[in-house]
Amino acid sequence: MTVTLTHYLVLGALLFVCGALCMALKRNGIGVLMGVELVLNGANVNFVALAHFNPAFAVEGQIFALFVIVMAAAEAAIALAIVLNFYNNHLSVDVDTAEELKG
Amino acid sequence: MSTNELQAILFYLVAAITALCAIGVVVTQHIVRAATWLLFTLAGTAGVFFLLGADFVAAIQILVYVGGTLVLVVFGVMLTAQSPFISLRASAAEWAIGTVVGFLLFGMLAVSLYSANWNFPEPGQTASPKNSMNSVVLGESLLGFEEATPAANMTGFPPGAAPPSRKAVAYLLPFEIVSVHLLVVLIGAAYLARARRRRQATST
Amino acid sequence: MQYDLLIMSLVIFIPALFALVLMMPWFFPKGWEELMRWWALLGTAVTMVLSIVMFIHYYQSVYQIDSNPDDKSTSLLSKRLADVEKRELNHEAPLGNDWVARIPWIERFNIQYYVGVDGISMPLILLTTVISFLAMLASWNIENQVRGYCILFLLLETGMLGTFMALDFFLFYIFWEVMLLPMYFLIGIWGGPNREYAAIKFFLYTLLGSVFILIAILGFYFTDVRDFVDQRRVEQLVEQIAKSKHLTVREAEQQATINTFDIILLHRVGEAASNVIKNKSEHIDIPGIRAAGSDQEKLEAVSKRLTDQPFFQKWFQITMFLLLLVGFAIKVPVFPFHTWLPDAHVEAPTPISMILAGILLKMGGYGILRIAYPICPWAAEYLAGLVVALGIISIVYGAFAAMAQTDFKKLVAYSSISHMGYVILGIGVWQVTTGTQYWSWGMNGAMYQMIAHGISSAGMFFLVGVIYDRAHHRNLDNFRGLYEPMPLYSGMSALIFFAALGLPGLCGFVGEFMVVLAALNYSITIAVLAALTVVITAAYILWTLQRVYLGHNPAYADYPDMNLREILCIVPLAVLAVVFGVMPNLLLSWMSPSVTGLVETLAQLSK
């Protein structure tokens, strides 16, 4: 029972789905942020798994994962700043109160 | 117990923990708990990286994500953690839709994963310290050393066409740019998130 | 730089340049209306002087017939143009004194900036510049929007001069339209109470005419004229095609077509068309056939081109001729296309009436002479009866309609229709079985009548304007007795009106008499009708004089006579009326060689 690439990819997909659902179901802004982190992690799992199983991608896979991690950190910082600003403006972190874009 | 088996067991274990924790993040209603579940998910992911022989990435994952990002998230939670917002509940209908959609998406991804034909030049190898991509190799790769570059052709070319053999590429400069970018973003985030005393005064 | 090109272009564009300067507000700030008028007057004066200079040079350099009696062709545009073409092909510098000049403009469509003068256009150009100058002098009492008025006036002059000089259909059409728009605004903005109706009527009528002309122009353009140009040009073209499309010479030859807007070239084609239709191949002397020599295949190709193209068919010639005729007849105007004229005249301000009657109407006659007849000679001969009928109906109808008018300006307008009918009649009397001299009298008479009518009608409209300024009405029944308070004005009016009446010794007589002299050779009935109309003409003109000037009316007893500006305006016209009436040879001596040359060329075709 070897662990094949597909296993890892399924894990990544699961994380991705969890992240997406997290974004869709959490009313708390920070929860949404967490969902984003989960999605990114799912992607990272895929990167690294592919880097492992595809020698032509060995270096790039990992490096892209690194990039994603860094970008996620940056994104988290920014998103948190936005959430804090949002909180300052609306006195709430409930994203449902931000409905100015309603058609 | 062969290396493969051990690896499989470890994989299933880590993967199960990660998946469950991720589901926990989704399911839990309390934001602080969700942060805790997330912590374990991220850590699990780092474990998966270890299993895949990507030591350096795993380390960075723990350092940056678990150590940095998550702390940041927790700070955010704490800063906004007033009682009404700790547990904002979604409606049951939302939950129902979310579950269905989640399953659909997962099903779709799963189907596509299984139906895909991963036509790699070499079959996957098991991870071993020998051929793990440790930080030294990765560092050399980043600098673009020829020797560090795996001797394999590039993938993804249409059948019949001869794939060009790959050359070493140095990723150091982008990496540096990304690092500086991170720095800038962090400073920017700090600026954005600073407290404003008089909202009215600025808005008018 | 070619001297003739320079001076001709200057004459055309100087008014436009003056208009351009006038457009710039920093040269002529608001409120400086007087200066604007002077500037516009200067523009017309400069143009007039230049046109006279042009005339003198033209006269000296081209009209050398007296010194060389055997060479009859120097006065003919087509001959001079052939020389120009030859020089172009030999890469020689163009002559500066042949009064034909062309430079390529839009080469893709073979459109050229192509101007020239001869005895037909020269008198009309002089008339244009002189009348424009006098009309500008008469514009001093235009009070509102002087800047716009002057600009449009000058643009109008450019349009008119361009029309008379252009030898390229495209250029001609552009100038034709350039002339139309300012006129529309000049009537529509500065006109009388009913000006919108008149302006739109004028515009639509003339636009309809120009649409007809445009259709004809396009019809001509799609004719392949490769057999009528110098064959070296065709060879060059064939080479080009062969090179660019990788074809053999023989294939390229089949693809080579030359389309043209060149009016004079189309004259040649028209001649050939007439001969083709009449099946007189022995008369067809065209470069294409000459170049083909005895090459049977080439000859067949040429004859195929000459017989298959619509241009060489009867129906096409007739259609095109009718299009052109109607287009130009509207401008003349000829019954039944004339009703825009009275309205336009009544509503237009005085100087614009002068221009309208003095020059614009001549475009129609000029167009028929220069374009319709030479390009469609077969149809012109075939439909000569129609042209003559239009002419005589205009003469009689215009005279009768004039008699019934009570508006002074309308009366003059209808008299214009009657007098311009003589132009059409003179052009139309194509009957050369007994020799060309009678038709030549008619054609020359038509030209002379155009000039004479330009002088007399401009004068008449000016005189009506003078009295309108004082009395503020034009109702003939309400005048009477202007002779006593305004003797100078009345004397001048009598002179100009007698000129219009065709009194010997004044310009109107010469043209009319020449035309009538030609008429009997065409048809006795027509001649008798034309002769009898002099009675009607005398009746309405004398009746008008009686109603306006004779008698006694205390209401007008303290009217001032003409002021200095008005005197300056009318005296040149009066002097011209007398001079051209007493010495017709003054004009005929350099005008008739071109006109008679045209007659001879066309007459060749009906033999």
Next chain:
Amino acid sequence: MSALSEQPGLYFVVATILPMVSFLLLILTAFLRHAARACDSPLCNTLYRVLGGGRPGRTAAYVATTAIALSFVCSLVGAIHFASHGQDHHRIEELKEEAHHLESEFAHRPVEEHPKIEKELQTVNAEIHRLESKWVGRIEWANPAGPYGTKKDARASILYVGYRIDNLTVVMFLMVTLIATLIHIFSIGYMSEELAEEVEDHQVHTADGHLKRRGRFGRFFLFLSLFCFSMLNLVLADNLFQVFVSWELVGICSYLLIGFNYERQSASNAANKAFITNRVGDAGFVIGLLIIWTYIGTFNFEEIFKTIRAPLTDSHGVRPLRTKIDGEYVPLGARIVRANLVVEDGEKKLVPSQTGDQAVLFSPKVHLHVEDADPGDETDESKWYLKSFYPDFDSTDSMPYWLLVAAGLGIFVGCVGKSAQFPLHVWLPDAMEGPTPVSALIHAATMVAAGVYLVARAFPLFTAEALIVIAYVGGITLFVAATIAIVQTDIKKVLAYSTVSQLGYMMLALGVGGWVAGIFHLITHAFFKALLFLCSGSVIFGCHHEQEMTKMGGLFPKMKITALTMLVGVLTIAGTPLFSGWYSKDMIVAQSLGYVRLHPEHFLLFLLPVVTAGITTFYMFRMWLMTFTGKPRDKHVFEHAKESPATMTIPLIVLAVFSICVAWGWPLHDPEASHLNKVIHHGQPHHVLADFGGLAELGELEHAPGLVFKHVERSERYWALKLHGLAELSAFVAAGIGVIFAFLLYYQSRQTGKTRLDPEEAREQFPGVYALFANKWYFDELYSALLVRPALRVSQWCKAFDLRGIDGVINGSGRCTVTLSRWSGWVDRYIVDGLVNLIASVSYGVGSWLRRVQTGYIRSYVLFLVLAAIGVFAILSYFLAMAAAG
């Protein structure tokens, strides 16, 4: 000066130009004066004052009178030259014969001598040209042929102006300039009222009394000068075109002078009537001109005559042509030849015939070969005649005969208009609105005579048919006008109708072949009619512009000179023996009698002039008696009447003298001996003899060499004298009856104021006839109903047609377009726009329904995103599967 002695014809040209110079001078001054008056500046004011200012001066009169007097002097000098150059004709004949001789030498002499002969021939030809050009000359006026004309002398290619002096010209010049000079002098007196700064016109009434206007002394002489120029130019002309030009110019002068008092409605109406009526005549003139131009190709009189008339002599201008008719030799040349145009074997041929439909045209240079023909052999004499001098006859040119008749009639219509002949006579009596000197000069002596002059000048152009028309028109005119004159009470109108009547005499004379008689009467009439008019002017002037004879009477003691000179005029017109009118009038009557003797069916042509001679005497004496004798009818007029000043009476006396003796010769009683008659006779064209060879008096034939034969002449002379006596007698009797009736009806004894017979009674006896005469035979009413009103109605139709017909169509199509565009607007709004709006509203509905999807909740967006991804995947995979399945 040397040019004048080389070409004495130029004297007449100078005489013509002098009045023009005067005209130009006067008009320039007038223009400058008015221009200076119009603009207000010190310089202009000074100029205005220098040029005469507001008050008219006499200068204009002096300038004009000097000019016309100089013209008279020039004409006189020219006439003396002309008289002394009579031998030129002989010399030319000699030279021509010499030239012919030289030409024949070429054949006989050897070739080397040819240059010498040629040189001689050139000298002879140059001499001929010099002699011929003494009295002729021309310049190009309009030449449209330019260098393209095949030949300079090709027909109908150039219009010339020129002059040609012959006897007729000279006589006319002398007459016109002399009378014009006298009338100018008379006018200085007559028009002196116009010298005032303000003139009162009694005939125009305004709100505040009579009209007051500026004096117009200068303007009168301005117009007179222009008139003199035009009239002299008319006489001078050597071609019809120039005649036509002058014709119109005299017409316009007449118009301007009739309308001199243009404030009067009657004056301006009369001016218009005169010009328009003349224009009717001119239209006919133009038609005649056109026919001549088109078929003959020249306007020159000589060339026209040479073309339409068979040559008089052979190619060398020497040998006369003749043939035998009724056993007698008569001249054959100079006749109009008729023929039929026959096509034989595709070739056109002319076959001579007395009734042919073609008139044969001869080129000016005809080669005659009389020798080839034998007069005796040919039965068809006219054919022989043609063949005799023109072997190429078959190929010669021709024109339709009826067009030749029409051309002559066209020209004659012009003359009818100008000479106020029936039916265009209506304008002349109205023209009396002009000042009396104008009536004398233009409407009696000169301009109206121009019609007669032209008929005489263009005589060879008239065919027999045209001539009979001319004769009848003259006959009708003279009778009709005389009958109207009987009942006129305006002194000038009597004279006007008398003028019309006398002009009718002249026309009649010309029509029956009395060329000499017509011109003779033209000259004498000019003098006595000018005299009569000036006398009436003197009377009118003396009576303060009273023209009604019913207010005059008994003026003899007050104005003796006027009365006596007028009596001279009356006696002259009445045909008193030894007065000039007697010679000319009797000659006309004799001429018509001669004609009637040959053509009895035209007896009216004799009857009318004889009867009218009586009527003429009657109304002339009536006029004189009513004016000068009896009791004054109007005290007011009588008291103010006075004799006119010397400037007016002197011309009267001079004219009276001329009226009596202008026709005298020696012996006095013989009209043939009259010097004037002889001079006119010299000028008679040969064609008159050719046409009326059996009638004309062939007196002075030695000046027309080789023309006619003595025995013909003798017989004619015999007949003429015999008839003359008869005619004289009948005319004398008629005149006598007229005089008796006039005295019976109008001589009032000074004491009782009663006449022997009461004119009122006579009037009541014939009411219908009186009404007819008094209403001028209803001509004005007839024309108004037949011509004027229909013309106005047609013009109204034209106007209405323009407004309703053409503009109706235009505006109607405009309205149609507007309606159409309304429809299309409706279609646009409700169908096209409706469709568009429907689509828009549907999409709006869909959108507003869909906008609910845009919840604004980030979370739902994520869900949608995911769903969309799934959907896209599903679709893609479906299609990929399809593709894979093929």
